[in-house]
Structures are given as C-alpha cells and as structure tokens.
Amino acid sequence: EAGVAQSPRYKIIEKRQSVAFWCNPISGHATLYWYQQILGQGPKLLIQFQNNGVVDDSQLPKDRFSAERLKGVDSTLKIQPAKLEDSAVYLCASRNRRTGGPDTQYFGPGTRLTVL
Amino acid sequence: AQSVSQHNHHVILSEAASLELGCNYSYGGTVNLFWYVQYPGQHLQLLLKYFSGDPLVKGIKGFEAEFIKSNFSFNLRKPSVQWSDTAEYFCAVNRGYNQGGKLIFGQGTELSVKP
Numbered sequence: 001e002a003g004v005a006q007s008p009r010y011k012i013i014e015k016r017q018s019v020a021f022w023c024n025p026i027s028g029h030a031t032l033y034w035y036q037q038i039l040g041q042g043p044k045l046l047i048q049f050q051n052n053g054v055v056d057d058s059q060l061p062k063d064r065f066s067a068e069r070l071k072g073v074d075s076t077l078k079i080q081p082a083k084l085e086d087s088a089v090y091l092c093a094s095r096n097r098r099t100g101g102p103d104t105q106y107f108g109p110g111t112r113l114t115v116l
Numbered sequence: 117a118q119s120v121s122q123h124n125h126h127v128i129l130s131e132a133a134s135l136e137l138g139c140n141y142s143y144g145g146t147v148n149l150f151w152y153v154q155y156p157g158q159h160l161q162l163l164l165k166y167f168s169g170d171p172l173v174k175g176i177k178g179f180e181a182e183f184i185k186s187n188f189s190f191n192l193r194k195p196s197v198q199w200s201d202t203a204e205y206f207c208a209v210n211r212g213y214n215q216g217g218k219l220i221f222g223q224g225t226e227l228s229v230k231p
Contacts, residue, residue: 003159031217042120042206042221043160056218091160095217105219107152107160 002026004108006092012114018080021111024073025094031055032069033105034077035091043091049075079113087115118143120209122222129197130230137192137225139207149190150208150219151181160206166190177201199231 005024013019025032031050035043046065048056051072060067064083069075079086089112093105123138141147151163164175171183181192190207207222 033218035219040223042208042223043219044221045218048218103217104150104162104165105217106162109159 004092004094004106006090006108006111008111009109010112010114012116013082014116015084016081018078019082019113020076020078021090021092021113023075023077023092023108025075025092026096026106029094029096029106030072031095032075033093033095034067034075035093037089037091037110039088046077046090082113082115084115087113089113118209118211118220120207120220120222122205122207122225124225125223126226126228128228128230131199132196133229135192135194135197135201135227137205137207137227139190139192139222140188141190141207141209141220142188143209143211144188145211148210149181149183150210151175151179151190151192152206152208152221153203154206155203163192163205197227197229199229201227202229203227 007022033048034046036046037043047060047067049069052069065079067077089110091110092108095103095105119142121140149166152160153163154160163179164173166173166183174180179194181190183190205225208219210217210219
C-alpha cells in the first residue's frame with residue numbers, strides 16, 4: 001500500500017513570496033490533516049478535512065494560509081505571503097476512519113520550507 | 117487547553133542501556149495515546165498506540181509503553197537500546213471518540229545512542 005505522498009520535499013523562498021504544497025493521502029482515506037512542525041517542537045495541526053469539507057481550521061492563520069481538498073482526495077496548502085516565522089516542516093497525514101473513534105494517522109515525508 | 121509534555125529534550129545512552137521516556141498529558145477524559153518515531157531523514161512512523169484494554173502495550177522494535185490513567189502518563193520503555201534507535205520520539209494524544217482525531221503532540225525527545 002502506498003503511503004502519504006507530498007511534494008515538493010524542500011522549498012526555499014524569500015519573505016512575501018507565495019508557496020504551495022501538495023499532498024496525496026493513502027487511497028481511500030477520508031480524513032486528511034496538515035500539520036506545521038517548527039524546529040524543536042512537535043507537529044501542530046493547521047487544518048483537518050473530512051472528504052472535501054473542513055472539520056477544524058481553528059489554528060490556521062487565515063490571513064495568509066489557505067488549503068483546499070476539492071475532490072476529497074489530494075490537497076493543497078498555500079501560504080501567501082510568507083513570513084520568516086513560516087519556516088517549518090509541513091506534514092500531511094491521513095486516516096481511514098470517517099467518524100470519531102480511535103484510529104491511526106499516517107504521515108507523509110513532509111515539505112521543509114525555508115523563508116529567507 | 118489539552119497539552120502533552122515530554123520530560124526530556126535530549127537523551128544520550130550507550131548501547132544496551134535501558135530507556136524510559138516520559139510523557140504526560142493534561143486531558144481528563146477518555147484519550148487515545150500514541151508514540152511516533154522519526155529516524156534521521158525519514159518521516160514520522162507509528163511506534164505503538166493505546167486505545168483501550170491492557171494498559172501495557174507493545175510496539176515495534178521491542179518498544180513498549182504503559183498507560184497509567186491516575187498519573188496521566190504514557191511512558192515509553194525499551195530494555196536494551198541499539199544504535200539504530202537513534203531518532204526523535206514524539207508522544208501524542210487525541211480524545212477518545214472525539215471530533216475527528218486531531219493529535220496533540222509533545223515537543224519531542226531526541227535520543228542519541230552511542231555504539
């Protein structure tokens with residue numbers, strides 16, 4: 001079974017530029033998550049989708065971050081414009097379960113963003 | 117707010133030493149508990165998980181963890197570490213039967229095993 005795919009793996013941009021990250025979850029997984037991991041910290045949830053609907057975006061800085069999952073499969077996370085403090089690894093994860101209850105999240109390799 | 121605390125930021129051990137990494141969480145209700153590992157250059161992988169039942173859970177590569185509800189703890193153990201266990205370890209929690217599985221992570225513990 002293929003895992004969670006993400007691209008690009010690395011991205012370097014200057015502040016105020018825009019950037020987009022792509023994620024393809026494990027086939028059939030209904031729930032998709034984007035996490036931000038700043039160096040020295042654990043991952044922090046940015047946004048959660050169930051199919052193509054947003055479940056939780058309470059931690060997403062909506063003035064500059066946006067995300068979509070139009071067909072309920074792959075997803076794109078965008079930052080516009082980027083700030084220095086956005087330098088982090090952006091992780092995508094997915095899980096199978098459609099409703100609440102215990103289940104495991106599977107993580108992709110992440111995209112390491114450096115903002116200069 | 118729900119939080120997860122890992123006691124050690126960086127642990128250095130020699131091969132064959134025993135390992136215990138501490139994890140405490142703040143949520144008082146039913147929880148699901150996880151330990152993830154990130155080997156150098158690799159993505160986060162599930163080491164073990166606790167949903168219900170026996171509070172002593174066994175994971176991959178000889179790791180185990182014990183859920184002690186009264187202590188709000190889920191400490192990770194391994195009786196004898198190997199050089200290949202060098203990695204960063206993350207404890208994570210989500211609420212049982214919750215709103216959708218959002219994980220709250222600790223800040224991570226970097227483990228360095230000297231050969």
